[in-house]
Amino acid sequence: MNTERALIGEGVASTFYIILTQGPLFTAMAIFFGLDAVLIGITASFPLAFQLVQVFNPWLLARVRSRKRLLFAANSGRFLWIILIVAAIRGTHTPALFLVVFAITQMTNAIAGNTWMSLVRDVVPAERQGSFVARRNGFIAVITVVLVMFLSWVIDVVPEPANWVIVIVVSFAGTVLALAFLRPIEEPEYRDSGVAGRWATILSDRNFMRLCWSFFLWNAVILISGPFFAYHQITNLGLPMTIIGMGTIATALLSILFFRLWAKISDRMGTKTILIAGILLSTLTPMQWLFMTERFWPYSIVIDSIMASFTWSALNIAFIALPLEVSRNSSPGYFALFFAFGGIGGLIGSVIGGFASSWLNQFTIVVGGETFYGLQFLFVFVGLLRFSTVFLFRRIETVRYVPPHTMVVNVLSLISRRSPLRPFESLRLDFRPRERRRYPRGTRADRRK
Secondary structure (H helix, E strand, O other): OOHHHHHHHHHHHHHHHHHHHOHHHHHHHHHHOOOOHHHHHHHHOHHHHHHHHHHHHHHHHHHHOOHHHHHHHHHHHHHHHHHHHHHHHHOOOOHHHHHHHHHHHHHHHHHHHHHHHHHHHHHOOHHHHHHHHHHHHHHHHHHHHHHHHHHHHHHHHOOOOHHHHHHHHHHHHHHHHHHHHOOOOOOOOOOOOOHHHHHHHHHOOHHHHHHHHHHHHHHHHHHHHOOHHHHHHHHHOOOOHHHHHHHHHHHHHHHHHHHHHHHHHHHHHOHHHHHHHHHHHHOOOHHHHHHOOOOOHHHHHHHHHHHHHHHHHHHHHHHHHHHHHHOOOOOHHHHHHHHHHHHHHHHHHHHHHHHHHHHHOOOEEEEOOEEEEHHHHHHHHHHHHHHHOHHHHOOOOOOOOOOHHHHHHHHHHHHOOOOOOOHHHHHHHOOOOOOOOOOOOOOOHHHHO
16 A cells, blocks of 8 residues: 555544534534533634644654654544543533543644644645545545444434444544554655744745635634534424434535546646635525525525535645645644644634624524524624635635636536637636736746746
């Protein structure tokens, strides 16, 4: 097994644990451990907020001298969830215990994520990074379908607390597989250039800092409402986990198809292109949750699965591939700073969203016999906020970028088997001036050739 396949296998196996830290399964588990809306909002930000720990990764790698060993140690931290198994069996499952265990394991997971990014930056050639991420995400989508289907059934059918014990044990099985996939990875030699010099270089990289601030705002906006979509379905609509899980499964299945489409677009037109397109599409997704009501939820779940899979398959590729493209080298400091900014933004957004959702959910409006909750209007507002982040991401300089409207015409041309747009056609469609310099100053100048 080569290194790229091993890295994909590690990511797929890690999904056993990752799906418990986000989405409907996380919300249901948080409710089981007694968390209210405010605490759910704050806790849901932990995967992002604890990205701050990544700033210590260069220091750790300078001492460990091996990204492979550090990744093994960080992934092993997930076994700390055995404390939650014991607490569930003994009936002492309290919010405080859940918060502490979840916080510690998210710290180690942040270290693993940063180390993985640094390793991929050295192992996977730049021209294949978008395809690599898409391939990895496609396999993850497949295993997500199986896991969500099985775990949702377990949560609904098996009585508490045995259902949650099974769910956590399944995540342990995935962690064991993830550690096994690390063995065949051939790690390039890690060279430490000095922490002080590295941070000075990164902080002076104005283009990369634009990316960090944009990611900060994006995560703040996303976490205002992120944890509460499933909360609305469980608490307000009373939907069983099996039904909610089916929506997640549909999203994952459709994502498999859309990952391939977005990967091709990314390789041909640039990562920034699919990022901007994904953000524009993401503004519509939360707005349709206004129709997630007792009468219309079956239709809304179908629409949401289609829209979310198409949108997030693009964003999930872009937010991994873009920092790989914009960073000047494989220093873990770049990715540490990127995700640290995102973590701070996510924490701020989750605190705002936690209090806002707790307050808004007290209010209901009845129109034509249909009950609308205040939380649903928060979703609509967040959709508008997502659109505002486009203007920040557009300022980031990348090697390749095609404006969304030009991308759409090119894709339609390919679908209709017509030749892609020629340069003069593109100019005719784009009335606003393009970026004058397509290549970041001082980065990859040799690509001009």
